Amino acid sequence: MSEEIAPRIAFQGALGAYGHEACLKARPGMTPVPCTTFEGVIRAVRAGEADLAMLPVENTTYGRVADIHRLLPESGLHIVAEAFVRVRIALLARPGVALGDIKHVRAHLVLLPQARRFLEEHGITSEPAADSAGAAAELAASTLTHEGVLASAVAADIHGLEVLARDIEDQEHNTTRFLLMAPDIDLTRRGDTMLTTFVFEVRNIPAALYKAMGGFATNGVNMTKLESYMVGGSFTATQFYADIEGHPEDPPVRRALEELAYFTNSLEILGVYPAHPDRSED
Structure with a gap:
């Protein structure tokens, strides 16, 4: 009889890194798999060497993690949960x-x-x-x-x-937000407050971004994050990363996304997942 393999979760860094701490906190029953780079974390999941990826996306002191928003849409993985780790030095x-x-x-x-x-x-x-x-x-x-x-x-x-x-950090509020990512998207409602994360590229027309964002305002959808970054080495091709409160099947969210699609060249949902309780504390 073959021995059952425990589920595994990959993170960037050596054992004892803050990514490892995030794994222990969010998925204590999973076996941590250390990887040298963020790309290595993604490859581990895609190759079946890990079941989940734990990736940092932003820090309350230093802002977004470099290159991570570029990697997420190309990863082929989907966000299934979020986790917060207070950086205690x-x-x-x-x-x-x-x-x-x-x-x-x-x-x-x-x-x-x-x-x-x-x-x-x-x-x-x-x-x-x-x-x-x-x-x-x-x-x-x-x-x-x-x-x-x-x-x-x-x-x-x-x-x-x-x-x-212990706790020798200058800023007591210093917290890193991590995303847990899996090969398949999960659209089930798994919490009272759901979040939807997506990336999009606006069409090259006047006031495209302003018009694209109008649907969220008129439908009362709360956008908690909107960030831009260049793609393809071009100053004219700008991709946006956004987090909103709500599920794509919610009528206000559905209407807002339909209006957004009209003003974009591409729109991809990266994940639908429950808001973590720590979100309200940070």
Whole structure:
């Protein structure tokens, strides 16, 4: 009798990364699959090496994650849920090392400025690393006693490091939003408040975007996100990424999307999924 394989969820980074923490929080029963790049996460799901992808899309401090909106429409995957992870930064070191021993830290380039006040207060210098969780693994394998890593407490548990200080980030509200993506779209109503995410490219006519957005206003549909980005290396081809509240079968949403389609060259729904309870808190 063959052994049943546990469902798997892919994320970008090493074990202990914030993407790993998002997986543990959102899908604790699934086996995390670390990948080097966002493209690798997508490939893992498309190749059947993972069942879900966990991809970060935006952060309350730094805005949208670079390149992610370009990757989502090309991924062939669909959004089935969202997750929020409060970015809690911890100072990690090898066992037996005290805070006063730490002179230098490594962390992902984005993470370092978020703990600037703590580092300055303790006279600790810093340098960027490709990945904070990866830096934690490297530190655990070393004999360094004057170097630390800024990462999640999850990374400390995984790599056998000690947490010398917790919640050292400058901004208490710092939160990253992740999207869970699967090969097939799920159009069932799975929550009281549903969200619909789609991408579209407006036609090259005067005031096309203004007219396209009019249907959402007149039908009372709340648009929570609208972002633009260039496609195909052209300054004239602009694609838009949008999140709205509601399900495509809701009459107001259906009317708004029909009006939007009239003013667009392309329109693709990336996912229909329930709003996470943490959404109202961020």
